Amino acid sequence: MEIIYQIVNNVEQRDYIRMYPLWYKELNRNPEKYQDFVNEVEAIKKQSQPTRLQKFEQRLNMAQFMLRMINSK
Numbered sequence: 035m036e037i038i039y040q041i042v043n044n045v046e047q048r049d050y051i052r053m054y055p056l057w058y059k060e061l062n063r064n065p066e067k068y069q070d071f072v073n074e075v076e077a078i079k080k081q082s083q084p085t086r087l088q089k090f091e092q093r094l095n096m097a098q099f100m101l102r103m104i105n106s107k
Contacts, residue, residue, distance in 0.1 A: 037061055037065050037068050038061075040068075041061075046075055046079060047071070047072070047075050050074075050075045050078065051071075057071055
């Protein structure tokens with residue numbers, strides 16, 4: 035029961051367990067696998083950060099391009 039409270043209080047874990055509900059069953063049967071769950075959430079979080087940075091970089095490049103186009107007229 036304590037694990038459920040930890041997940042509910044952590045936004046990233048709560049969102050992840052909603053996307054992958056099989057973890058509900060796994061953690062209810064084997065609460066000792068909580069660390070595996072946390073490791074998986076952290077791995078997914080690390081994978082998603084570069085994509086956010088890449089999107090920001092693309093937007094920044096587009097803004098710089100637009101500024102160059104406006105200044106060249």
